[in-house]
Amino acid sequence: GQQVMQIPQYQHVQEGEDFTTYCNSSTTLSNIQWYKQRPGGHPVFLIQLVKSGEVKKQKRLTFQFGEAKKNSSLHITATQTTDVGTYFCAGPEGAQKLVFGQGTRLTINP
């Protein structure tokens, strides 16, 4: 079946540093979704990318979808303590299922 790989698994940064997580799929995706899970919480939808080469921004977060629609990245500029959590990418498998990456756990030293 489809596989979605995310790296790194963990990232620890100083507050104010930038952070990037990368997502790679074994197959071409029709779209990719990103979720954030705070410690002890549940995943919360952040954004969906659909077009090849698409770039979307949400304040300090920049999301990119690769030209081949097989990879994606999330970049956070000047991290803040509120950015702590695990970030997941997810790609559809068929019409009904989402396949999630393993997630990147971000911790921040204030």
Next chain:
Amino acid sequence: NAGVTQTPKFQVLKTGQSMTLQCAQDMNHNSMYWYRQDPGMGLRLIYYSASEGTTDKGEVPNGYNVSRLNKREFSLRLESAAPSQTSVYFCASSLWGADNQPQHFGDGTRLSIL
């Protein structure tokens, strides 16, 4: 404005016991999902229901059964709990299928099997 509600939030079982995890959504969504989350393994799909009256296996269905009771409710049953089923269980829903639709998650059930 509850979204997706899961009960219970915590549960401890002994090996061999059975239990049902409940999930209900009030967003009039058609599709519902059960995931388990284990450290370092992301979210793995156990079962899903594309619409009322249908259920299908996901990636890790062994040891579980589900019931889509109506459009709102989707329950997950462990018939004979095993320590390997210790995990955090999330229910999610989406308006239609996962393709092009965000999923909304409940707060999770933290289940320990002794």
